[in-house]
Amino acid sequence: MHSIFRWTTALILALGMAVTAHADDTAVQIRQHAADHRMLVLGEFHGTRETPLLVRELVDDYSRDGAPVLLALELPRAENSTLRDYLASDGGAAARQRLQSRAFWTVRDDQHDGRRSRDMLAMIEDLRALKAQGRVIDVVGYDVDNSDGGNQARDDRMAAELRRLYQRLPAGARMLVLTGNVHAMLQRPLGAPPEMQTQPMASLLRDLDIYSVRLGALRGQAWACADTCVARSLPEQGATGPRVDAHAGRQYDLWVWMPELSVGTLVEQ
Template sequence: MVRWITGLLMALAGIGVVHAEQAVSQIRNHAAGHRLLVLGEQHGTHEIPAVVQALVASYVADGKPLHLALELPAPESAALADYLQSDGGPAEMAALRARPYWSANTRFHDGRRSEEMLELIDAMRKLHRQGKDIQVFGFDQAASRSPPRPGERDATMAAELRARYVVLPANGRMVVLTGNVHGMRRQPRYLAYPPMTMLLQDLDVYNVRIGAREGDVWGCRPGHGCGRIALAVYSGPSPVRDEADDRNYDLQLWLPRFTVARLLGEGETYP
C-alpha cells in the first residue's frame, strides 16, 4: 500500500498534489451521481493521465465498480485485460509495449502513445491487484472503408461505449478519456457530423473539458505534421459550469500548466 501511494504521488508531481486533489474534487462534486463521465482532453500531456489516475483511485475507494474507457483501439482491450491480471513485471510490460498500437512506427503521432498512458494503465493494474473492481478497455474503431465516411469513427466509438455502458453494473460508473472534440455535447460549426458524446446524450452522461492556463501541448495540423504547440494563456475562472441547452461541456476546468508527455516515437514535427 505504501508503494502504491508513493507511486501515485510521483505521478502527480508534475502538476502538484494539491492541484490534482482540487481537480478531482471539482469533477466529483459537479458530476455527482452521473454514471457516465466523459473527460475531454488535449492528447499527449503529462498532466491529464495523472489526474485520471487520481480520479479513478478516488472513485474506486468508494468500493463500487469502475470501468475506464481509453481512446485506444478496441482490439487492444484483450491485451489490457490480460495486463490487469498480471503482476506487471518487466516481461508483461514489454509484451504490452510490443503490441502494434504502442510500437507503431509512423510519422503521424497525435500524442496518445506515451509513457504517461502506460503508467496510467499500470496504475489501474495496481488498483485491480488491491481487489478493486476495475476494468480498462479501448473504444477507438478503425474505419470500415477508405476513405472513411464522415463521422463514421465517432459513430462507431459511440456504439462501442453504449454497448459497454448497458452491461455496466447498476452501482458502477464509466469514466471515458477522449479527445476534446469527441467529448463535445453538440456539433461545432467546423464539424460535418455529430461528435461521439453528442450521440450518447440519452444516457446518464456528464462531460468535462480539462484544459490548462498555460504551457505546451502536442498537436497535429493538416499540412504541418505533429509537434509541440504553445497554449494561449488563460486567466479566467476555473471551474466553469454550463447549463445552457447549446453547451459543449457541462464543466470546464483549467489546470495550472500542461507539459508535453514522454511520447513513444515522436514522428514528424514542426516548429
C-alpha cells in the same frame, strides 16, 4: 557533486508533487460537479503529463469504496485482450513487453498523436496495481481499429461501443471515458470547420446519464496534429475556476482549467 545531485533530486520530487497536487484539486472539482452521473466523459488535449495523473486520481477516488469503475480509453478495441491480460498480470517485465510491443504503441510515422505516451502506460500500471489490491477496475479501448469512413463514421462507431459498454455496467458502477475534446462535445459548435463531424461522439449519447467535462489549462503545451504532430502552445486563459454550463446548446457540462499542461514523455517512434 553530491549536493548538486541531492538538489536536482529534490527539485524533481517537488515538481512531481506539484503536478499531483494539481490533479487532486481538479479531481475534486470534477467529482463535485459530476455528482452521481454514471458516465463521465473527459475531453482532453492529447499527449500531456497531467491528464493521465488526473484520470488515475479519479479512478482511485471513485473505486475507493468498492464501487466498480470502467475506464474507457481512446485506444483501438483490438488492444482489449492485451489490456485485460496486463491488468490481470503481475506487471513484470514480460507483461510490460507484451503490452508495449503492440502495434498501437509502436507507431513510427509522423502521426504519433499523443495518445501513446509513457505517462499513459504509467497510468495503466497504476490502475493494475490498484486492481491487484482488490479494487474493481477495468480498462478498455473503444476506438475503431481503423478510421475508414471519415470523422463522422468513426464517432458513430465509438459512440455505439460506449453505449454497449454503458448498458452492461453492473449496478452502482461508474464509467469514465477519456477522449479528445472534440469527441467530448455535446453539440457541434457554430463556425466549426466543414470537415468536423456533424454529431460528435458525446452528442450521440445524451440520452444516457452522461456528464461531459472539457479539460483545459491556463497555459502550457499539448501534443497536437495537423499536417504533422508536434508540441503546440495553448492560448493563455484568464479563467480562475470551473465553469458550469446548463444551456441547451452547451458544448460541455463543465469546463475546468488546470494551472498548466506539459507535453508528456511520448513512446519512442
